[in-house]
Amino acid sequence: MLEVHRTYQATIRNHSQVVESLDQHGWSASKLWNVANYHSRSVWEETGEIPDHEELKDELKTHPNYKGLHSQSSQRVLEELAEAFNSWYGSDDERDNPPGYRKENYYDDEGRRVHEEHPRSTVTWKQNGIRHDTKNNRVRLSKGANHKEHPRAREYILVEYETRPGVTVENLQQVRAVYDQSKERWELHLVCKDEIETPDAPGNETAGIDLGISNFAAVAYSTEDADLYPGNRLKQDGYYFPKEIANCDDSSGDRATRLHHKWSERRTHLFHSLAKHIVEKCIERGVGRINIGDLEGVRENENGNSKNWGKHGNLDLHGWAFDRFTSILEYKAKVKGIEVVEVSERDTSKTCCVCGREDESQRVERGLYVCEDCDAAYNADVNGAENIRL
Numbered sequence: 001m002l003e004v005h006r007t008y009q010a011t012i013r014n015h016s017q018v019v020e021s022l023d024q025h026g027w028s029a030s031k032l033w034n035v036a037n038y039h040s041r042s043v044w045e046e047t048g049e050i051p052d053h054e055e056l057k058d059e060l061k062t063h064p065n066y067k068g069l070h071s072q073s074s075q076r077v078l079e080e081l082a083e084a085f086n087s088w089y090g091s092d093d094e095r096d097n098p099p100g101y102r103k104e105n106y107y108d109d110e111g112r113r114v115h116e117e118h119p120r121s122t123v124t125w126k127q128n129g130i131r132h133d134t135k136n137n138r139v140r141l142s143k144g145a146n147h148k149e150h151p152r153a154r155e156y157i158l159v160e161y162e163t164r165p166g167v168t169v170e171n172l173q174q175v176r177a178v179y180d181q182s183k184e185r186w187e188l189h190l191v192c193k194d195e196i197e198t199p200d201a202p203g204n205e206t207a208g209i210d211l212g213i214s215n216f217a218a219v220a221y222s223t224e225d226a227d228l229y230p231g232n233r234l235k236q237d238g239y240y241f242p243k244e245i246a247n248c249d250d251s252s253g254d255r256a257t258r259l260h261h262k263w264s265e266r267r268t269h270l271f272h273s274l275a276k277h278i279v280e281k282c283i284e285r286g287v288g289r290i291n292i293g294d295l296e297g298v299r300e301n302e303n304g305n306s307k308n309w310g311k312h313g314n315l316d317l318h319g320w321a322f323d324r325f326t327s328i329l330e331y332k333a334k335v336k337g338i339e340v341v342e343v344s345e346r347d348t349s350k351t352c353c354v355c356g357r358e359d360e361s362q363r364v365e366r367g368l369y370v371c372e373d374c375d376a377a378y379n380a381d382v383n384g385a386e387n388i389r390l
Helices: 015-047 053-060 064-068 071-089 232-246 254-284 310-318 322-334 380-389
Strands: 002-012 104-107 113-117 123-125 130-133 138-142 156-162 172-180 185-196 205-211 215-221 226-230 287-294 339-344 368-370 377-379
Touching (some): 002 322, 015 053, 015 064, 015 156, 015 172, 071 123, 138 172, 205 380, 215 254, 226 380, 232 254, 254 287, 254 322, 287 322, 287 380, 322 339, 368 380
Parallel strands (some): 205 287
Antiparallel strands (some): 002 156, 104 113, 123 172, 130 138, 138 156, 172 185, 205 215, 215 226, 368 377
């Protein structure tokens, strides 16, 4: 049996009845994030180390804002913050900043702060905070103690949901309440555990995938066929959205948040569509294994320093979410019985896939690879994909 987790997006049928409670919890999540963020920055300045989520929990579990959410929901906020700090600390891009505060300040004419507002952060309920009514498509979400009439009372938010036709929500593991800025309403993301029979592989053939920027993916098959998937849309988005976000007055304000959300949604949709199409093509060709280039360290040069490819090149390189795409492809392939293996890309771009001659000069111009020994001529990315496949 193969265990998979599926996330279903659901609309809230009784939105007018639950919006106030969801707003309160979304604001509470932002306030806890800010408290934990301040604490993390203070520890960082004093010790040079970033506290992990366990340290944050031990330090903040008695803080009043911790009780604004169910205990597991508060823990998830701290986990997300710790993950964000670790991602920033491990980044090789000097333009990256540590996680910001989730609030917007308002000032009077003399520059004094007179008001602050918090965005509605995503709130995650884990199993202990959920009761699922499968017959009536309802979930009971435990309230934080600060939002109960009595801290020990058993109070909850009863949310009626509706998914797309054909979806059965079973084995519910998590519920995420997500505020859609463009629609100005909440929605639910329902995370379910599913066990499926491990399918047989479609065949014994192997495909190779070379990930890149101009062509996001080149796929080579043992049938001597190949597919190219241009990266134009990703590049265009990678130029447009950072520029628009930089023009926002407040980097954590509503407009910047909407732009980040839209950019993320567009990229995720593209990755899912692309991965699905590649897996379908592999099934048609009897592929049981996909070799994909292991791009760990692609952003560093041989000295371990961040590569500098110029203004636009850096936007492409550092926004290159190959790890995210590889994870999506691996998941979609696994449920179809196809194994995904990351293999080294070393010398694949300068080696002829026909005769094996290795020479960087054989890539005579961008996009074209010509071998001086055997006269083979290939799209350069396809040549790399074929070497990864072999």
